[in-house]
Amino acid sequence: MATSLHALRSATAWLAHNREPSLLLAPAALLLGVFFFIPLAGLLSLSLLDPGPTFAHYQEFLGNPTNWIILARTFALATKVTLICLLLGYPLAFWIVSARTWVAAALLLAVILSFFTSYLVRTYAWMVLLGRFGVINQLLMALGLTERPLDLIYNQFSVLVAMVYILMPYTVLVLTSVMRGIPFGLTRAAASLGASPVQNFWRVFFPLSAPGVIAAGLLVFVFALGFYITPALLGGPNTIVLPMQIDTYVNGTLNWPLAATAATVLLAVTLVFYSVSNYFVDSERLLSSQQGAAQSATSTVRHSTSAYVRLIDLATALVRAVGNHIRFPARLTRNWERAALGGKLLRGMSLILIAFLVSPILIIVPISFSSSRFLDFPPPGLSLQWYEAYFRSDAWVSATVQSLVVGIATALVSLAVGSAAAMALVRGSPRMRRVGYQLLLAPLIVPVIISAVALYFLFARLQLVNTSLALVIAHSIGAVPLVVLIVAASLQAQNIRLEHAAASLGASRIVTIWRIVLPSIRPALIVAGFFAFLASFDEVVLSLFVSGPNTKTLPVQMWSGIREEITPTIAAVSSLLIAFTILIYAGVETMRQLGERRGK
Amino acid sequence: MTYPIINSGRPTRRQVLAGMGAAGGAALAIGAPGILRAQGATLVVVSGGGVYEEAIRKAVIDPFQRETGIKVTYVSPAEEAKIKAQVDSKNVQWDVVELSRPAFRPDAHKYLEEIDYGAFDKETLDNLLPEAKAKYAVGSYVFSTVMGFSTAEYPADKPRPRSWAEFWDTSKFPGPRSLRACANGDPTTVEFALLAAGVPKDKLYPIDFDKAFMSLDRIKPHITKFWTDGAAVNQLLSDRQVAMASAFNGNIEYLKAQGAAVDYQWDEGELSALHWVVLKGAKNRDAAMRFVSYQATAQAQARLNNLIFYGPLNRAAFKYIEPKIAAKLPTAPENIDKQFFRNLAYWGAQSSSGKSNIEVLVERWIKWVAS
Helix, strand or coil: CHHHHHHHHHHHHHHHHCHHHHHHHHHHHHHHHHHHHHHHHHHHCHHHHCCCCCCHHHHHHHCCHHHHHHHHHHHHHHHHHHHHHHHHHHHHHHHHHHCCHHHHHHHHHHHHHHHHCCHHHHHHHHHHHHCCCCHHHHHHHHCCCCCCCCCCCCCHHHHHHHHHHHHHHHHHHHHHHHHCCCCHHHHHHHHHCCCCHHHHHHHHHHHHHHHHHHHHHHHHHHHHHCCCHHHHHHCCCCCCCHHHHHHHHHHHCCCHHHHHHHHHHHHHHHHHHHHHHHHHHCHHHHHCCCCCHHHHHHHHHHHHCHHHHHHHHHHHHHHHHHHHHCCCCHHHHHHHHHHHCCCHHHHHHHHHHHHHHHHHHHHHHHHHCECCCCCCCCCCCECCHHHHHHHHCHHHHHHHHHHHHHHHHHHHHHHHHHHHHHHHHHHCCHHHHHHHHHHHHHHHHCCHHHHHHHHHHHHHHHCCCCCHHHHHHHHHHHHHHHHHHHHHHHHHCCCHHHHHHHHHCCCCHHHHHHHHHHHHCHHHHHHHHHHHHHHHHCCCHHHHHHCCCCCCCHHHHHHHHHCCCCCCHHHHHHHHHHHHHHHHHHHHHHHHHHHHHHHC | CCCCCCCCCCCCCCCCCHHHHHHHHHHHCCCCCHHHHHHCCEEEEECCCHHHHHHHHHHHHHHHHHHHCCEEEEECCCCHHHHHHHHHCCCCCCCEEEECCHHHCCCHHHHECCCCHHHCCHHHHHHECHHHECCCCEEEEEEEEEEEEECCCCCCCCCCCCCHHHHHCCCCCCCCEEEECCCCCCCHHHHHHHHHCCCCHHHCCCCCHHHHHHHHHHHHHHEEEEECCHHHHHHHHHCCCCCEEEEEHHHHHHHHHCCCCEEEEEEEEEEEEEEEEEECCCCCHHHHHHHHHHHCCHHHHHHHHHHCCCEECEHHHHHHCCHHHHCCCCCCHHHHCCCEECCHHHHHCECCCCCEHHHHHHHHHHHHHHC
C-alpha cells in the first residue's frame, strides 16, 4: 500500500514536473493507446493465449526453417531499398535545396506528382514499362541493343524498382525538409576559412544533414518491411516476404494465432534492429535537445563524429598529397571538385532519377486517352471514353469525394496531434524522448495487415465500421508517426534561444509556441500535412477493412475492380489526380512565395 | 478472396443511398410481410464488387426484393477474415455471404448456420448438382480454371496444348508460363501438377503431395510468375508476358471478346463452386435462408449466368439459357464431363497432422516457393 502510494506520488510529481511535454503528448498517447496499442495487444496476445496459455505457436513458427529464410529475405530487401533510396535521394534533395526557387519547385513537383498516382496504378504502370514486350524492351530491341527481350520483370529487379519508386518521394521530402533547416551561413563561413568545397560538404553540410538521413532511412526501412502488395504483384516465382506470409495466415488459412506470432516476431526483430542502429548511429541525436543549431553543429562535429571527421581529413590530405605529385590537367581537377559537390555528375544522376520518377506518369496519361480496353502502350487510338466512364459513375465520384474528406480530416487531426507530440519529444526529458519516440513510431513498424485486423475487431464492437470517423481514426494512426518524424526533425534544427528570448521578453509559453515555434517550422508543417493527407488518400489495406458501402474511398473502389479486371478508367482517375495535384501545388507555392515577399 | 468475374467494361453503378436504406428500410418496405416489417429486417447480402455486383443485382437481388418484399443491402467485398472477426466479437452485421471456402473448414459449425433445406422447393432440390448441397452452404455458381494460351505463340495452324502433360512439355511447347499461387489455399496448381504426372482426373484425391511437388519441380524453371489475382493473369496473357497460363474461363472468354490474341480449352479444367453461407447469429436468419433458396432456383440461376460466363449449379437453369451462351459455360452438358470438381470437403478436412489439408498445402507451398 505504502509503496503504491509512493509510486503514485512520484508519478504525479513527475507529471507535474514535466507538465508541458505531458500535456503535449497526451492527445497522441490517447489516440494511439485506445486505437492502436490496446487492439494490437489483444491481437498479439493470441500468439500466447489461444486457446490457453501456450508457446506452441512460437514453437511452430520458429521451428520452421522456411520462416527464417523468409525473415532474412524480408530484411535484406528492406535494407537494399533503404540504401538505394538514400544514395539516389540525397543528391536530388541537395540539388533541390541549393537550386534556384523555380528549379526547386519544378523538381519537388516531379517528386510529389508520383505520389498522387495511386499505389495500385503505379504498380501496374511498371508492368507496362518492364514487360517482356513492354516499353523498355521494345525500345532496346528497336535500338538493336538486344535481340531477345530482357527479363526485367517478375524478379528482384522489378520489386526493387517499384519499391524504390514508391519510397523515393518520402526520402527526398524528409531530406529536403531537414536540409532546409541548415543555415547556409555555416558553409559560407567554412568556405571563407579556406575549406575546399569537398571538405565543406563532408565536414560541415553532411554531418548537419545526418539527422535527416537517419530519419529518412528509418522511415523507408520500416515502410519497406511492411510492403506486400508490390512484392506480390511484381515479384518472381521465388519472391516471398514476411508480410505476404502474414497475409496468408490472416486471409488464407485464417490461422490468426500464427499470424499474431509472425507479427510479433517481425515486430521484435525490427525493434532489435532499431536499437542496434541507435547504438551505432546515435539516432537519438535526431531528437536530442540542442542549444541552438550553430552551437550544436560544432559539438556534433567535435564529439560524436570525430572519427568520421578524422577520416575525411585523412582522405582530403591523401588526395592533396597525390594531387601534388601527379599533375592533373587543371580543368580535370576543377571539374572533379565541382562534381563532388553536387555539380554536373550529381545533377545528371538526379535528372535520371527524376525521369525515373516521372516515367510511369508518362505512361499513365496517354493510356487514359486510349481507345483500347487494355493498358496498351502506345495506345492504338484516342478516345475520352474512360473519362466519361469516370464522371458518369456515381461510385467513382462519390469515392473521390469520400477520399478527399477523409484525407483532409486525417491531415488536420494528425497534424495537430503529431506536431504537439513532436514538440514534447524534442523539448522533453531524455527518458520521455526515448520512450515516446519508440511508441510513436510503432504504428509504422507493425505490418498494416495486423493493425487492420486488430482495428476491425475493435470497430466492430464499437459499431464504427462503415463510418467516416473510423477511416479518419485508422488513417491518423498511420499519419501521426509521419508527422512526428518530419516535425521533430525540423524542430531539431531550430534555435531554442529564440524561444528563451521570447520568454524573457514576457511572452507566455502558448504565445511563444504560436508566434515563434510554429512559424519557424512552417515548411515542415506543410510537408507533414501533405504527407498525412497523401498517406490517407492512398491507403488500401486499413480502408478495405474499416470502410463499408457508405464510406468507400478511392483506393477501395479501385481495388474492388482491379482484382477482377483492369480498364484504363483507373488511368483516367490517376490523370485527373495528377492535374489536381499540379493545381494545388501551384496554389500552395504561390501562396508561400507571396507570403515570403510580404515577410521581406 | 478473388472473384473470377467477368467484366462487361461498364462502370459500376453504386446505390449511394443503399446504406441509408438500411436505416430507413423498415419504413420503406411497404410490400414486406407483416412479421418482417415489424422486425425492421434489412437483409445484408455480401459478395463481389464491380461488374459482378451489377449482374447479381439485376439477376437475383432486385427480383428477390420485388417478389418477397424483403429489403436487401448489398455489401462488397466479401472477406473470410471479416466473418471470423464478426462472429468472434459477437457483433454480426452480415447475414449472408458468397464465398468458396468457409463452409468446409473444420470449425464451420462455430461460424455458420446449418442450411435449412426443408425451405427449398422440390424442383430446385432435385435439379441442384450434389456439389451445391453442403451442410453449411448452398452453391451459387461454378467457375472453371482452364488452360489459357496466347494465339500469337500457338496459332491455329500449329499444334496447341491440350492437356496439363503438354503444358509441362516445354520442348514441344516452348515459352514462359504462369500458374496460380497456392499461398492463399487455392489447390489448382497442385491438381494440375498431378494430372501432368499422369494421375487420372478421377483419382486425384486424396492428394499425393510428394508426387505433386516433384512434378512442380520440373515446371518451376519455366514459370514467370505464380499469379494471385484474376486481373494479373489477364495482363500476363494479353501482354504476351507468358505463352500459356491457368486462368478463369470467364476471364479468357472476356479477353477473346475484346480482341486479345488468347484462347482456351476445357480439357482437364478444374470446376470450383462458390457458395452462399449464413452467418452464425445472423440478425435476419430466416430472410437469409429464403435468399439462399431463392438464388438456387433455375430461373434466378439462369438470369445470373446469362450475364456472366460462369455456370449454374441448377441443371434446370439451362432450359432458360440461350444455347450460344450455354456453350461457353463450364457446367453446360457438353463441357462438364471434360473437367473435374475441386473436392472442397477434402481440403477442409483434417489431415493426420491435425491440420486441415488446406493448411498442409499452404505450408508445403510456401516452403517449396521460398527454397
